[in-house]
Amino acid sequence: MQFQRIKVTEDEYGERLDVLLSKKLKVTRSHIQKLIQEKKIRVNENSNLKNGMRIEKNHKIAIQKEEKTVAKKKSSSTTKKLPILFENKDFLIINKAAGMVVHPSPTLSKTHETVVDLLKDHLSAFKKDKSGRPGIVHRLDKDTSGILLVAKNPKSHAALSAEFKDRKVEKTYLALVRGEPRTRTGRIDAPLKRATKDRKKMSIHNQGKSAVSTFEVLQHFKGTSLLKIQIETGRTHQIRVHMASIGHPILGDRQYGDLLLNHEFEKKYGLTRQFLHASDLKIKKEHFHAPLASDLEKVLSQLS
Numbered sequence: 399m400q401f402q403r404i405k406v407t408e409d410e411y412g413e414r415l416d417v418l419l420s421k422k423l424k425v426t427r428s429h430i431q432k433l434i435q436e437k438k439i440r441v442n443e444n445s446n447l448k449n450g451m452r453i454e455k456n457h458k459i460a461i462q463k464e465e466k467t468v469a470k471k472k473s474s475s476t477t478k479k480l481p482i483l484f485e486n487k488d489f490l491i492i493n494k495a496a497g498m499v500v501h502p503s504p505t506l507s508k509t510h511e512t513v514v515d516l517l518k519d520h521l522s523a524f525k526k527d528k529s530g531r532p533g534i535v536h537r538l539d540k541d542t543s544g545i546l547l548v549a550k551n552p553k554s555h556a557a558l559s560a561e562f563k564d565r566k567v568e569k570t571y572l573a574l575v576r577g578e579p580r581t582r583t584g585r586i587d588a589p590l591k592r593a594t595k596d597r598k599k600m601s602i603h604n605q606g607k608s609a610v611s612t613f614e615v616l617q618h619f620k621g622t623s624l625l626k627i628q629i630e631t632g633r634t635h636q637i638r639v640h641m642a643s644i645g646h647p648i649l650g651d652r653q654y655g656d657l658l659l660n661h662e663f664e665k666k667y668g669l670t671r672q673f674l675h676a677s678d679l680k681i682k683k684e685h686f687h688a689p690l691a692s693d694l695e696k697v698l699s700q701l702s
Contacts, residue, residue, distance in 0.1 A: 401440070401460040406453055409595055415441070416449040419461070421652050424541075426670050427661055438462040480516045484686060488554035489533075489547060491679070493688040496543040496671050501534055517548060535559055536632055541650075543691040544571070544676025561681055562632065568680035571627045571637060572616075572690060574673035574697070575646040576656050578623050579615055586611045586640040590633045599653055600635040602643055609633045611640045619701040622649060637674060649673045667697045 410418055416434065420427040430439070430449075437445035440460045441453075453459070484491040494500070494513060501514045517533060533548040535558045549555035561567050591606030593599040610630040617624040623646070627637055635654070641647055642654040649655065649663050651672040663669040673694055679686045690698075 400463045402463055404459040404461060406457065406459060407595060408455075411453055411455055413453050414449070415439075415447065415451045415453060415459075417657055418453055419459070421657075423461075424652060426664055428664070433461065480520045482520075483545070483688060488551065489549050489558060491686045492546040492548060494538055494543060494546045494676075496541050496691060496693070499540045500537045500546065513546065513548075521550065536562055538676055539635065539638075539672075539674075541671040542571075542674045542676060543688075543694070545569075545679045545686055545688045546676070547679060547681070558681070565630055566681070568678075569629055569632070569676065570678035571629070572675045572677050572694075573625050573627055573637065573641065574649045574694075575623055575625055575641050576649065576659055577621065577646050578618055579613070579625075579644075579646060583614045584612065584644070586613075586644060588640060588643060590636060590639060600633070600639050602639065607631075607633055609636050609640065611637055613641075622701070624698065638672065663697070667700050668693070669697050673697065 404419065404422060406418070416427050416430045419425075419430045419439070423430070433439050434447050434449055438461060439445065439447060441447055441451070441457050443458075443460075481493040481495065482490055483493050492513065499512045501512055514534070533550060533555060535547050535549055535555065538544065538546055547558065549558050587608075587610050588602045589604060589606035590600045590609045591603045593601040608631055612628050612630070614626045615623050616626050625641075625646075627641075629636055638648055638651050638654045642651070647655040649672070650660055650669045651674075652660065655672070660669075671693075675688070675690055675694055677688055677690065689695075
């Protein structure tokens, strides 16, 4: 039986065990609570735990590795198909599913399938690419669904990358946020950089890189609003940090969101990830659209 050690930072002392592990492992709180009930989580070698126990400085947390889950990933990798919305000789447009990482990284399990893996299966040219990011011009967060543009050759990659660099690409997202913005439209101009305490998070900082987002309210629900958001820059976690900074975090966001509201929406509407979808992309007078992902569409239907 193997266990994975969970590192706890100083600013996380005092948090509930289930809430902390849900954020760190990027799984639902109910999943963590199930593991606690099954005694697969230990604190200082003790497995008789309560969901709401608070983490203290001397606590050492370990979680039993779920080998069966890994095996499923291996077997499913050959059956997934690349969700292509459009393709020509120079590029293709993918409708990325939530939960899929764009490209491999040192921290990612080799059994975890990525967009790059699917690209290599789809086009033989990508198999020869040693960069680890063949054709990737921009990216989407793991739990963000929607449009992803991929170049099919070096010339196209250079041209498309230049379009992004010169801010000639129009990217539109749909997001469900907490509360109701005071104005129908708004503009957020706030530079971003890596957070000092947690390098996996971004924060607003006057010495960060320029980041600009604009939003328009499409619809109000009870306590939430559906927004159309466009970004002039493409910084990591830009929309998520910007919306949280003005008091309207995205529903389901485990890093920057309202954890209590997230839990309520998971329990009531089945929302298990951030409600953020890359719906439209305009480049070189071409307009591409990806329909709202079915899990998010279901949430809106229930809210309506």
